[in-house]
Amino acid sequence: MTGAAPYDSDQPHGDSASGYDPNYVPDSVKSFVVHMYRQIREKNVYEIHQMYETSFQSISDRFFKDAPWPSVDAVATYVDNDHVFCLLYREMWFRHLYARLSPTLKQRIDSWDNYCNLFQVVLHGVVNMQLPNQWLWDMVDEFVYQFQSFCQYRAKMKNKTEQEIALLRQYDQAWNVYGVLNYLQALVEKSSIIQILEQEKEGLEQFTATDGYDYSGGSNVLKVLGYFSMVGLLRVHCLLGDYHTGLKCILPIDISQQGVYTSVIGSHITTIYHYGFANLMLRRYTEAIREFNKILLYIFKTKQYHQKSPQYEQILKKNEQMYALLAVTLSLCPQLKIVEETVNSQLREKYGEKMLRMQRYDDEAFALYDELFSYACPKFITPSASSYEEPLVNYNQDAYRLQLKLFLYEVKQQQLLSGIRTFLNVYSTISIAKLASYMEVDEDTLRTILMTYKHKMHSVNSDGKIISNMDTNFYIDDDMIHVVESKAPKKYGDYFMRQIVKLEGIMSDIDRVKLE
Amino acid sequence: MGREMTNQKPQSEMSYTVEQLVSVNPYNPDILPDLENYVNEQVSSQTYSSNANLCLLRLYQFETERMSTQIVARILIKALMAMPAPDFSLCLFLIPERVQILKMRTEWVLVLWKGRGMTIGMQMEDQFKTLIVLSHYLETARFRQFWDEAAKSRHILEVVPGFEQAIQAYAIHVLSITYQKVPRSVLAEAINIEGLVLDKFIEHHITNSGWSIEKNQNKGQLIIFPHNEFNDPELKKSAADGIPLENITRILPILG
Numbered sequence: 001m002t003g004a005a006p007y008d009s010d011q012p013h014g015d016s017a018s019g020y021d022p023n024y025v026p027d028s029v030k031s032f033v034v035h036m037y038r039q040i041r042e043k044n045v046y047e048i049h050q051m052y053e054t055s056f057q058s059i060s061d062r063f064f065k066d067a068p069w070p071s072v073d074a075v076a077t078y079v080d081n082d083h084v085f086c087l088l089y090r091e092m093w094f095r096h097l098y099a100r101l102s103p104t105l106k107q108r109i110d111s112w113d114n115y116c117n118l119f120q121v122v123l124h125g126v127v128n129m130q131l132p133n134q135w136l137w138d139m140v141d142e143f144v145y146q147f148q149s150f151c152q153y154r155a156k157m158k159n160k161t162e163q164e165i166a167l168l169r170q171y172d173q174a175w176n177v178y179g180v181l182n183y184l185q186a187l188v189e190k191s192s193i194i195q196i197l198e199q200e201k202e203g204l205e206q207f208t209a210t211d212g213y214d215y216s217g218g219s220n221v222l223k224v225l226g227y228f229s230m231v232g233l234l235r236v237h238c239l240l241g242d243y244h245t246g247l248k249c250i251l252p253i254d255i256s257q258q259g260v261y262t263s264v265i266g267s268h269i270t271t272i273y274h275y276g277f278a279n280l281m282l283r284r285y286t287e288a289i290r291e292f293n294k295i296l297l298y299i300f301k302t303k304q305y306h307q308k309s310p311q312y313e314q315i316l317k318k319n320e321q322m323y324a325l326l327a328v329t330l331s332l333c334p335q336l337k338i339v340e341e342t343v344n345s346q347l348r349e350k351y352g353e354k355m356l357r358m359q360r361y362d363d364e365a366f367a368l369y370d371e372l373f374s375y376a377c378p379k380f381i382t383p384s385a386s387s388y389e390e391p392l393v394n395y396n397q398d399a400y401r402l403q404l405k406l407f408l409y410e411v412k413q414q415q416l417l418s419g420i421r422t423f424l425n426v427y428s429t430i431s432i433a434k435l436a437s438y439m440e441v442d443e444d445t446l447r448t449i450l451m452t453y454k455h456k457m458h459s460v461n462s463d464g465k466i467i468s469n470m471d472t473n474f475y476i477d478d479d480m481i482h483v484v485e486s487k488a489p490k491k492y493g494d495y496f497m498r499q500i501v502k503l504e505g506i507m508s509d510i511d512r513v514k515l516e
Numbered sequence: 517m518g519r520e521m522t523n524q525k526p527q528s529e530m531s532y533t534v535e536q537l538v539s540v541n542p543y544n545p546d547i548l549p550d551l552e553n554y555v556n557e558q559v560s561s562q563t564y565s566s567n568a569n570l571c572l573l574r575l576y577q578f579e580t581e582r583m584s585t586q587i588v589a590r591i592l593i594k595a596l597m598a599m600p601a602p603d604f605s606l607c608l609f610l611i612p613e614r615v616q617i618l619k620m621r622t623e624w625v626l627v628l629w630k631g632r633g634m635t636i637g638m639q640m641e642d643q644f645k646t647l648i649v650l651s652h653y654l655e656t657a658r659f660r661q662f663w664d665e666a667a668k669s670r671h672i673l674e675v676v677p678g679f680e681q682a683i684q685a686y687a688i689h690v691l692s693i694t695y696q697k698v699p700r701s702v703l704a705e706a707i708n709i710e711g712l713v714l715d716k717f718i719e720h721h722i723t724n725s726g727w728s729i730e731k732n733q734n735k736g737q738l739i740i741f742p743h744n745e746f747n748d749p750e751l752k753k754s755a756a757d758g759i760p761l762e763n764i765t766r767i768l769p770i771l772g
Contacts, residue, residue, distance in 0.1 A: 177578050181543040241609035242574055244566070281609070282602055382612065383578050402613045406605065413655050444660075447702060451657035454694045458746065460601040466693070468746060475747040476695045478738055484749035500771075 022071035028059050029070055030078055033089065037079040040088075040129055045213065049132035056092060057310055066100055069093050084127065087118040095142050098149070105167050108150055112174040115143055119183050119225075123190050127221045133212060136221065137264040140228040143180070144235050150175040151381035155396035157388075165388050177383035181236060184229040191226025194252045212260045227253075227260055231271050234278075239381045241403055243278035247462065250275060255291065265302070266311050269295065269318045276325060277378065281407070284459040285333035286469045292326045296343045320350075324376035327351035328369060331358040332414060333457065334421070334471050361415045369411050373404055414456050416449045424472045424483050432479045450476065538571045548575050552587050555594075562678045564594055566603050573610040580612060589643045590676060596651055597682035600689060604651045643672050659687055663708040684708070693746035697730065700737035 032055055039047040060069075072090050079085045094111040097103055103111070118139075121127060154168065154175075173179060188194065199205040212224040230249050237246030253261055255275060262268045272295040279288040299319050306312050326347060330336065336344065347355075354372070358365045380399035419439055423430070436446040457470045473484040534554040537547045551572035558564055569591045576583040588611065595603035646669045653662035662683070666673060673679050687706040691698055704710050709717050718739060721727040726742035745751045 178543050244570060244606050384580050398613055406608055448657045451690050451694050455657060455690050473749055478697045
């Protein structure tokens with residue numbers, strides 16, 4: 001999760017005009033790279049993390065607020081010209097550039113080359129480092145982000161210069177969608193991460209228990225990159241509108257449990273955000289609500305600990321987006337019972353009124369669905385390059401418009417359902433004839449609406465099973481509708497368990513008290 | 517219904533290889549012709565693979581010049597047949613607007629949109645437009661309108677054998693999660709079968725699917741579906757009060 005880069009401003013020279021000298025290496029940078037290089041060689045993960053997260057940020061803030069770091073050539077001498085370290089340095093270099101400045105087309109292409117080189121080194125299995133999970137996550141995350149940024153950039157054809165178009169044609173492999181997907185896939189495969197996770201369930205492997213780190217002298221880099229690449233694939237597929245495949249890619253990770261994906265908050269949020277969004281688009285409303293609820297509660301409890309971190313802004317942004325998605329999902333499928341009280345009250349505060357209006361399904365409601373969806377959805381991309389012959393127009397919004405259109409189409413099909421809900425909440429039995437007259441439709445239409453309700457509120461999960469998302473349930477007996485009251489599940493079992501453990505705790509505490 | 521539908525016919529050699537390709541090397545433009553052939557095979561052998569078809573649509577998305585509208589139409593028809601699975605929507609998400617025709621208006625008037633630099637024959641536009649309308653009718657359980665429209669579009673749909681039966685299966689699914697007892701006329705309209713053929717159909721399901729019938733003097737026949745967790749609330753297993761075994765192990769030492 002990197003800061004918002006203003007990549008829509010395509011100045012030909014992204015560097016700040018104020019005399020940036022790529023060869024000037026301030027002392028703090030010199031000692032930074034020397035230190036970092038040594039820590040990496042000595043595999044001091046904790047120190048690497050400190051330098052990566054804190055030192056890099058503070059040096060950037062002091063010296064490189066709007067200029068790039070010194071070029072890799074300038075610092076290479078201080079680190080024995082170590083090939084791998086230089087690749088890592090450049091990775092940070094480009095990430096900093098994207099975050100603070102606008103990359104030029106050449107820089108975008110160079111960054112792609114760097115990722116290719118870096119991943120190839122890792123895939124060849126010659127890397128012997130241990131890097132912090134935060135950094136490894138950031139690599140994958142940034143890789144996908146730069147791909148997304150490139151597609152957006154490429155699709156804005158209108159103001160492209162001749163040179164830019166020539167360059168795009170020449171380097172058509174850079175940020176090519178096949179390349180991106182294949183690298184992520186290669187990392188997943190070469191790391192055997194899927195098999196590792198399988199074997200871990202049977203106790204034959206250690207991965208999650210060590211947070212992915214290798215305590216037997218090996219390297220965690222390939223394994224953890226492979227692991228995070230699954231999340232990367234989920235993200236890319238969502239950007240392409242392929243929700244089904246995205247969810248398949250994430251299947252090896254059990255999101256009902258803690259895992260390496262929760263070890264880095266950015267990864268945790270990105271995973272759940274896309275998982276929830278994909279489920280929303282697949283009409284698996286209950287699942288989406290459940291996961292959004294969990295993550296929003298988690299963020300609520302833990303965000304104070306991340307206030308100083310460079311990801312804080314992103315965390316807040318995703319938090320807001322997920323509240324919007326939750327508002328949308330709950331308007332389509334009112335399952336308030338599975339929403340925690342804290343989350344619910346936050347939700348009411350932010351979107352309470354809008355949710356009421358969305359459930360009216362009038363023109364204003366559609367405008368609200370549009371607004372919230374557009375605010376919260378991923379930045380969809382068009383993966384294909386344009387044939388540069390056409391009259392040059394911007395088509396960077398095409399993908400988003402398509403997804404929005406299809407989403408509103410779905411909302412429209414559910415338009416008549418909220419009327420049903422209101423009546424079903426009031427009656428325990430009602431005849432078709434009577435309800436039809438209340439709703440001012442004929443009986444045939446009512447039967448159709450009731451069947452639509454049932455169909456829309458049931459989804460098909462990844463195993464092909466039918467899952468109910470029904471809030472208010474009913475069935476029809478000839479011409480009588482029987483409404484089923486859905487009681488909130490009383491978790492007796494859970495309650496008793498907790499009380500048993502608590503009592504045991506108290507009793508052992510008492511036992512320990514020695515009376516004088 | 518369901519992701520991978522195979523009927524009694526054994527999967528051919530080709531389908532194994534294609535499935536392997538899709539799971540091992542999906543992001544590869546070279547497999548496009550294999551995937552296209554596989555679509556045609558699914559049509560002729562009445563099988564279905566949503567993974568392979570989505571993979572193909574993805575490749576079409578990456579290289580729009582290689583898109584075959586005929587293949588896409590077949591994929592869409594197969595996806596309709598997979599209902600209640602949302603495969604049709606999944607497909608639409610992947611077809612760029614330049615080749616898709618969809619416009620939102622309250623009266624469901626679909627407007628043709630001509631792509632830039634692409635010649636789209638009238639036939640293709642009709643096909644996609646029709647399929648989207650058919651999907652809409654099925655999604656909103658408007659079975660009568662569906663069968664009317666399907667009759668008018670026979671030329672598009674007859675290329676895919678098994679279409680009628682698949683939609684009938686979907687219709688029965690929707691009915692059986694909504695009704696415990698459904699009037700004969702409602703069933704007839706949903707599956708587009710009447711008279712003696714309907715009698716035979718009902719008999720077949722009485723024998724094989726646990727249906728039964730009731731005679732109702734006023735309104736004629738009532739068909740009774742077997743109770744399932746969707747049309748009978750008593751059967752809905754409340755998993756909420758179940759406790760996973762791992763949690764019990766926490767208190768076993770205490771209880772022991």
